[in-house]
């Protein structure tokens with residue numbers, strides 16, 4: 628897969644999980660990387676472990692600091708003079724019943740998992756348009772296509788990404804700007820440990836499904852393939868319940884809804 632050689636790729640959420648694995652996979656292909664998230668030590672660790680740390684830069688970024696997203700985008704463009712691919716990946720999950728989840732938590736998840744992506748996209752779009760090239764890669768989720776108990780804010784944000792980026796793709800395809808939406812199933816990362824509960828504290832507990840999920844390195848391989856093929860949308864993960872649920876949901880949504888209801892806490 629030679630298509631990433633010397634490409635400038637900005638990855639958010641690069642300090643762990645899928646973003647970290649993507650950093651290693653892109654670097655091994657000879658890409659020039661900009662790694663972003665909040666934790667400098669973790670980003671330094673990832674940079675050091677990349678195949679080409681000398682062509683890997685770090686820009687600290689808190690996706691919840693909306694007033695700084697424009698300047699961070701300018702810094703990212705300035706890092707290597709341009710950007711070819713933006714990977715919107717940083718984010719958080721949530722585990723709480725709708726009835727128990729405050730509006731504050733609903734808004735926080737939406738701000739992080741949806742509005743920050745939109746803001747960074749808006750700031751980067753003039754750059755892509757001027758170059759008549761660019762590729763937005765958006766890490767959504769199976770939860771962006773269907774809904775299960777305890778994930779209302781997360782699923783809402785992920786569904787919203789599909790609406791926004793499908794519209795954007797239609798608007799900018801004539802400018803040769805591409806959009807790839809990824810819908811991962813279970814990937815073995817810290818997503819469950821970091822998920823927000825009803826009072827905003829971290830769940831701090833592993834999930835059996837995530838533990839049995841696809842290794843992030845293998846997920847990264849699937850993601851690179853989907854990007855190089857310019858896929859509009861691509862499932863990432865093992866063949867299993869989640870991939871089957873996605874497929875069945877397209878044709879028999881009622882069946883998936885009835886199955887999902889069985890997982891509601893009694």
Ligand SMILES: NC(=O)c1ccc[n+]([C@@H]2O[C@H](COP(=O)([O-])OP(=O)(O)OC[C@H]3O[C@@H](n4cnc5c(N)ncnc54)[C@H](OP(=O)(O)O)[C@@H]3O)[C@@H](O)[C@H]2O)c1
Nearest residue numbers: 640642643644645664665666689690717718768814816817
């Ligand atoms: N793992 C799965 O099964 C799965 C399935 C479907 C979709 N996804 C999606 O994959 C993406 C990556 O998640 P992951 O599974 O790799 O989980 P993870 O290991 O918990 O990684 C989350 C990343 O997001 C960053 N992040 C969190 N809050 C942030 C903030 N306020 N500002 C900037 N960065 C922030 C974290 O970095 P810092 O803490 O350093 O800021 C970290 O790098 C997410 O969008 C998630 O929804 C994951």
